[in-house]
Every structure is written in C-alpha cells, then in structure tokens.
Amino acid sequence: MRQLIVDLGERSYPIYIGEGLLEQAAQLFGKHAIPVKSPIMIVTDESIAPLYLGKLQSVLEGAGYTVHSFSVPSGETSKSLEMYERVMTAAIQAGLDRHSSIIALGGGVTGDLAGFVAATYMRGIRFIQCPTTILAHDSSVGGKVAVNHKLAKNMIGAFHQPEMVIYDTLTLKTLPMREVRSGLSEVIKHGLIWDRGFVDWCREHAEQLLHLDSEALAYALYEGCKVKSYVVSQDERESGLRAILNLGHTIGHALEAVAGYNELVHGEAIAIGMVGSALLSQRFGYESEIHRITKQLFERFGLPVQIPAHMETDAILEAMMHDKKFKEGQMVFVIPVHIGKVEIRSDVKVEWVREVIEQLKGKERA
Ligand SMILES: NC(=O)c1ccc[n+]([C@@H]2O[C@H](COP(=O)([O-])OP(=O)(O)OC[C@H]3O[C@@H](n4cnc5c(N)ncnc54)[C@H](O)[C@@H]3O)[C@@H](O)[C@H]2O)c1
Numbered sequence: 001m002r003q004l005i006v007d008l009g010e011r012s013y014p015i016y017i018g019e020g021l022l023e024q025a026a027q028l029f030g031k032h033a034i035p036v037k038s039p040i041m042i043v044t045d046e047s048i049a050p051l052y053l054g055k056l057q058s059v060l061e062g063a064g065y066t067v068h069s070f071s072v073p074s075g076e077t078s079k080s081l082e083m084y085e086r087v088m089t090a091a092i093q094a095g096l097d098r099h100s101s102i103i104a105l106g107g108g109v110t111g112d113l114a115g116f117v118a119a120t121y122m123r124g125i126r127f128i129q130c131p132t133t134i135l136a137h138d139s140s141v142g143g144k145v146a147v148n149h150k151l152a153k154n155m156i157g158a159f160h161q162p163e164m165v166i167y168d169t170l171t172l173k174t175l176p177m178r179e180v181r182s183g184l185s186e187v188i189k190h191g192l193i194w195d196r197g198f199v200d201w202c203r204e205h206a207e208q209l210l211h212l213d214s215e216a217l218a219y220a221l222y223e224g225c226k227v228k229s230y231v232v233s234q235d236e237r238e239s240g241l242r243a244i245l246n247l248g249h250t251i252g253h254a255l256e257a258v259a260g261y262n263e264l265v266h267g268e269a270i271a272i273g274m275v276g277s278a279l280l281s282q283r284f285g286y287e288s289e290i291h292r293i294t295k296q297l298f299e300r301f302g303l304p305v306q307i308p309a310h311m312e313t314d315a316i317l318e319a320m321m322h323d324k325k326f327k328e329g330q331m332v333f334v335i336p337v338h339i340g341k342v343e344i345r346s347d348v349k350v351e352w353v354r355e356v357i358e359q360l361k362g363k364e365r366a
C-alpha cells in the first residue's frame with residue numbers, strides 16, 4: 001500500500017492507494033475513529049453498486065456499522081440539485097446524525113455529489129472517499145465538492161475535505177476504456193502543470209497505462225495524487241496557486257455545459273481544453289512545441305483534441321463567462337509556459353479565445 005498525506009493542519013488526511021483496500025475498509029475506519037454508534041450511508045452509482053457496494057457494505061457491517069446505501073444513475077447528469085435533494089432525503093430517512101459519515105464509492109460524479117451532501121447535511125458531517133475511477137485520483141483529493149447548474153459546471157458547491165481517501169486500485173480493472181482514457185487525461189494534466197519528467201514517463205508508458213498494468217497505474221496515480229496534494233496543501237481554497245489545477249478547464253467546462261453534460265466526459269473535455277491552452281500560450285510568445293507535444297500526447301492516449309463541429313462558438317464563449325476564475329470582467333486562463341510549468345494569466349483577449357475555439361473546431365487560422 002502506498003500512502004500520501006494531504007497536509008492541512010488539523011484537517012490533514014491520508015490517501016491510501018493499493019490493491020484490495022476495500023477489504024481493509026473496516027480497519028481503516030477504526031484507525032480513523034469513524035464512530036460505530038451512528039448510522040453511515042454509502043452513496044454510489046447504478047453501475048458501480050452491483051460491482052463493489054456489497055463488498056464494502058459487508059466489510060463495514062462486519063465491524064458493527066449500521067450501513068445504508070443510495071445509488072444514483074450513472075453519469076454527469078446526476079451532479080444536479082435534483083439528485084442532491086434525493087440523496088439528502090435518503091440521508092434524513094436513514095436517520096444520519098451529526099456523528100454519521102457519508103461514504104462516496106465511485107468516480108468524480110459520486111464523490112462531488114456525495115461530498116456536497118456531506119458538506120451541507122446538518123451543516124456538515126464526516127465524509128470518506130472510496131474512488132473507483134482513474135479520474136478520481138484527482139476528484140477524491142482536495143475537498144472541492146459540487147453539483148452542476150445547467151449554465152455552468154460545479155457552480156453550486158463547497159470545500160469539504162474528506163477524513164481519508166481509500167483508493168482500491170483493483171476496482172479500476174472493470175472501467176470501460178473510454179473512462180480509462182478520460183482519467184488519464186487528468187493524470188497527464190498533473191504532469192503538464194508541474195513535472196516534465198512525469199509527462200515523459202506517461203508518454204513512454206502509454207501502452208501500459210491504457211492496458212491497466214498494475215505497477216504503471218499505481219505509480220501514475222501516486223504521482224498525480226502527489227502533485228494534487230502538494231498544491232492543495234499550499235492553497236486549500238484557491239486564492240492563488242490552486243488555480244493551476246484548472247489547466248484546460250476554462251474551455252473544458254464550457255464544452256461540458258454547452259453539451260448538456262452528456263456528450264463529452266470530463267477528461268475528454270479538458271483534454272481539448274488543454275490543447276486550447278497550449279494554442280493560447282503561443283499568443284504570449286511561448287514555443288509552438290508546447291502545442292505540438294500536448295496534442296500528440298492526448299492523441300496517443302486516444303483522447304479527443306478537437307471541439308465537436310456542431311458546438312456554437314458563441315455558446316462556448318458565453319459558457320466560459322461563468323468560469324469561477326473570471327475576475328473583474330476578465331477571463332482568467334491557465335497558460336503553459338513550457339511542459340511542466342504553467343502561469344495564471346488574466347490578460348487573455350476574447351478575440352484570441354474565439355480564434356482558438358475556431359481552430360479547435362478544425363478551422364485553421366490563415
Ligand atoms: N472535485 C474535484 O476536485 C474534481 C476533480 C476532477 C474532476 N471532478 C469531477 O469528476 C467528475 C468526473 O469523474 P469520473 O470521470 O470519475 O466520472 P464518473 O463518476 O461519472 O465515472 C465515470 C463512469 O464510470 C463508471 N464507473 C466508475 N467506476 C467504475 C468501475 N470501477 N468499474 C466500472 N465502471 C465504473 C461510472 O458508473 C460512470 O459511468 C466530473 O463531474 C468532474 O467535474 C472533480
């Protein structure tokens with residue numbers, strides 16, 4: 001088992017990464033003094049429940065916990081206020097009290113939704129992340145929890161850190177290929193913002209990663225979580241540095257919203273967004289090599305690098321205006337300076353963004 005600590009003073013918590021960790025959930029709950037006397041609730045989705053809910057539930061019941069569960073439909077559209085209310089209702093009906101815990105068993109959708117319920121139920125109760133996707137190496141760490149608004153991604157949310165992250169990498173073996181690629185997009189993002197050596201390693205190990213080679217995957221998840229934990233521990237509430245974790249998201253989130261949250265999955269949308277940021281970096285005089293390397297990397301992982309042609313440029317621009325980094329009437333972008341380093345710029349011109357969107361739709365500039 002590998003272990004990392006998210007260092008946030010008295011709210012610090014561990015990330016446990018290893019094969020078969022769901023079997024050890026009861027010991028880990030005991031170690032972290034998760035109260036046995038109050039009922040707990042596992043929130044998961046309808047694809048994950050038949051695979052892993054029974055295991056987690058029986059392990060915890062075996063240790064004396066009273067375990068309730070609630071499954072939401074799979075997919076991004078479950079990150080909604082409507083679903084939030086349904087999970088809330090289930091929590092009230094299950095009699096969760098102030099000492100109860102909510103456990104998210106699933107990907108980023110489950111984690112963000114269940115986490116937002118935990119953050120707001122009785123003004124906040126304990127929350128435990130049990131990620132089951134590659135992408136969730138990112139979403140399970142750092143305490144951003146939210147649901148979407150139809151006009152903008154993650155618009156209704158909170159910061160609520162988990163008690164711990166229990167990452168059983170055996171669960172990843174059942175991931176559909178599209179979700180493997182999507183998760184690797186955020187893994188690569190952690191390299192692009194912080195560590196050129198890790199980007200090179202990802203490129204060299206693309207085949208192993210795509211085939212879920214256990215050792216390669218465990219290393220990639222550990223490295224990704226390491227970057228994420230370090231950044232979060234420096235700037236928990238995104239007053240500065242943390243915004244770098246948003247590379248590719250200004251465009252990516254807009255694409256997800258414009259598509260009604262059911263065309264591109266998150267990792268796909270941000271892969272396109274990261275190629276867009278690499279194009280924008282040329283406007284600041286940075287090397288065109290950044291764009292070439294970024295694009296080739298995502299192509300190698302079978303991720304999309306173009307905006308679907310039917311998406312209207314104006315609609316994308318409009319959705320981008322709701323980005324949470326938008327400040328004093330100015331778009332704010334995470335811009336690559338070179339591979340492994342980015343900067344936050346608030347002097348990106350809207351015309352440049354329009355041109356980049358057109359380029360990403362396959363309409364090359366003259
Ligand atoms: N909070 C954060 O810091 C943060 C960071 C990154 C992404 N996110 C959010 O995460 C979400 C995307 O997360 P995701 O990609 O994990 O999506 P997801 O939770 O929808 O999971 C992807 C799909 O895989 C299925 N699945 C999950 N685990 C499985 C398994 N082990 N075996 C088989 N199928 C499985 C799910 O049912 C779903 O259909 C987005 O909403 C994004 O905004 C949040």
Ligand SMILES: O=C(O)C(=O)C[C@@H](O)[C@H](O)[C@H](O)COP(=O)(O)O
Nearest residue numbers: 138142144153154242245246249324
């Ligand atoms: O943790 C962060 O900070 C991130 O930016 C990680 C992103 O990968 C993630 O998609 C996050 O949910 C985006 O945050 P938002 O504040 O732009 O909604």
Ligand SMILES: [Zn+2]
Nearest residue numbers: 186249266270
């Ligand atoms: Zn993301």
